[in-house]
Amino acid sequence: MSENALAYLKEHRVALLEKLNEFLSIPSVSTDSVHKEDVDKAADFLVTYLQDINFENVEKQQTGGHPLVYAEYNGAGPDAPTVLFYGHYDVQPVDPIDKWQSDPFQPEIRDGRLYARGSSDDKGQVFMHLAVFEAYMKTEGKLPLNVKVCIEGEEEIGSENLYDVLHKKKGKFQADFAVISDSGMVAKNQPTILYGLKGFTGIEITVTGPDHDLHSGMYGGAVRNPIMALSHILSSMKNVDEVVTVKGFYDDVEPLTEEERKLIAEVPSEDFAQSTGIPETVSEKGYTPKEHTMGRPTFEVNGIYGGYQGEGTKTIIPTSATAKVTCRLVPGQDPENIQELLEKHVEKVVPKGVTVKVKKEKLSAKAYKVEPNHPLIKTAAESYTKAFGKETVYIRMGGSIPVVEWIEAIYNIPIVLLGFGTPEDRLHSPNESFPLDSFDKGMETLVYYWDKVTKV
Secondary structure (H helix, E strand, C coil): CHHHHHHHHHHCHHHHHHHHHHHHCCCCECCCHHHHHHHHHHHHHHHHHHHHCCCEEEEEECCCCCCEEEEEECCCCCCCCEEEEEEECCECCCCCHHHCCCCCCCCEEECCEEECCCCCCCHHHHHHHHHHHHHHHHHCCCCCCEEEEEEECCHHHCCCCHHHHHHHCHHHHCCCEEEECCCECCECCECEEEEEECEEEEEEEEEECCCCCEEHHHHECCECCHHHHHHHHHHCCECCCCCECCCCCCCCCCCCCHHHHHHHHCCCCCCHHHHHCCCCCCCCCCCCHHHHHHHCCEEEEEEEECCCCCCCCCCEECCEEEEEEEEEECCCCCHHHHHHHHHHHHHHHCCCCCEEEEEECCCCECCEECCCCCHHHHHHHHHHHHHHCCCCEEEEECCCCHHHHHHHHHHCCCEEECCCECHHHCCCCCCCEEEHHHHHHHHHHHHHHHHHHCCC
C-alpha cells in the first residue's frame, strides 16, 4: 500500500503544492476580528478537502469562537486502530509587515523553502496529513486505519473553546491514540522524536506606591520607588546560577534519569551564538543548556513596565510598575500549585512602602511526557529514519502545547508528536517558511507510519 501512496505523492507534487498555496493564501488570523470571515473561509477549505477525499461526517462545528473542523474515516473496520489527528488552521498576525520579503499571504518558493504565514505553523503540516490521506484514498480507495480529524481555529489565541468541546463530546473524539504535527526537528533533515513537552503557568505582578507620579527630587529618599521595589522582588526569585529561589518550586520535579541525560546528550547542539546573537549560554547549576531547556523547569520575566518611557528624561517616582512572569514546568509540577508558591513568595518579600497585587494567568497546562521506548514512539522513529535516511534523535521540548495535556487528561491515550519544522522556520515572525525537504520527506514519514502503526 505504501508504494502506491508514495508514487501518488511524487506524481502529484506540483498539484499538491498548488492546493497548499491556496490554503496558505487565506489570511486566517484568529487574533484579529477583521479576519473573522477569512478564518471561516479556511475552515470551509478543510471541509471541502475532507469531503473530496471521502471522509465521513465532515462538520464545521461552532464553538462560541472560531469553528472547529471535524471528520471521520471508519473504512478500516472495527479491528483496526483509530487515531485522533489534531492540528490548527489559524495563524499569527504578520506584523511587522515591512519586514517580509514577500507578501505573507502570497506563497513564494525561494531557495528550497516555501515562504508564507502558516507554512510551518501549522497549515503546512496539517496539509501534509490530508495529502497523505488523499494519496491512500486515490490509490487504494481506503486508509490503513480509522481516523478522527480535529482541526481548530483558535490555537494561536490559547484554544479558548477546545477543552470544553473535547470534554463535552468525549465519545465523538475518542480514539486509541493521537497524532499531532505542530512541532519541529532539532535541525533540517534531522528526524526528531519529541517525547515530552513542558507545562506552562504565569503571574502578573503589579507594585503600587504613591497615588500619582511624584517629583523625584522632592520625594526621593522618603518614598519607595515601585520600579525599584519590583526589581527587588524579581531578583529574589532566581539567582545568578539560574536556580529558582521560590520555596517549594522544585519539590515535585521529576528528576532527569541518566538514560534521559544520555538521550539529550546525543541531540545535536544548537549554536546559540549564531541563532540568538548571545555571547555565551547560561543554565541551571549542575545541568547543561540542553538539559535545562528540555528537562528542567524555568522562570522567566517576559515583560516589565512602569514610569516614563518617552524620549529624554522625566524625573519622577512612578505610581506603579508591572512585570509579567511565566514558568515552564516539568512532569510532577502542578501549575496552580506553582502559582500559589509564586504569590506567597512575592507577598513575603515585598518591601515596605508599597503594595503588591498578583494576578494569576488563566492559561496553564501540565507537562506531558511519554516513554521514549513506547511501541508507538519507536514505530515513529523507525518511520522518520526510513524517510530521512538518518538515525532519529529523541528530545523533550521547552515549549508547551496545552492541547497535548488536555487530550491525555480527557482520553488517557498516548500522543505521538510528529513534527517536521526546522529551527530556521521563523515561527510567529516575519518571513515564516517551511523547507520543501520537510514537505516531501515528512509525507513519506507519514505513509510509513500509517502502514507500520497498524501492526503495533
